[in-house]
Amino acid sequence: MRNKATLKCKVIIYENAFFGPVEINGVRLSETAVAKKYASQIAGVVQIYELDPGTGGADLRETMANKLTFDEAQAFSGFRLMRKQRLKMFERAIFNQLAAIGL
Structure with a gap:
């Protein structure tokens, strides 16, 4: 008998573009065959754009280093x-992306 895991949510x-483009062989992760196969189980895609390391990136690093939420920051x-x-x-x-998904 074969076990098969089922995603129930x-x-x-x-x-997250922090380390560069989110791609597999030039294809965005959300457009891969796996993502298409399980499209009915994907609530949505949130794109976290790359921040300038000297400004926004530094701000986010400092926020994380201080273990702050956005409100606390x-x-x-x-x-x-x-x-x-x-x-x-x-x-x-x-x-805004999360809200568009309904969260």
Whole structure:
């Protein structure tokens, strides 16, 4: 008898460009044969765009180093206005995609 795992929930594909393009042989992860095969089980795709390492990337690294949420980063006295604004824009880009999926 063969065991077969069944996914009982929908998943979200996060395409995080932090380490470069999210591709397999030039094909976006969300467009691969595996993603197409299981399309009915994919709730959506969230694209996390690459941040400039000198500005937004540094902001996000600092936020993570301080173990802050986006809300905590907005209240953090160690962050100036521009840093908070870049983080807010990054947060909106992700949360708007999640909202479009229905989350």
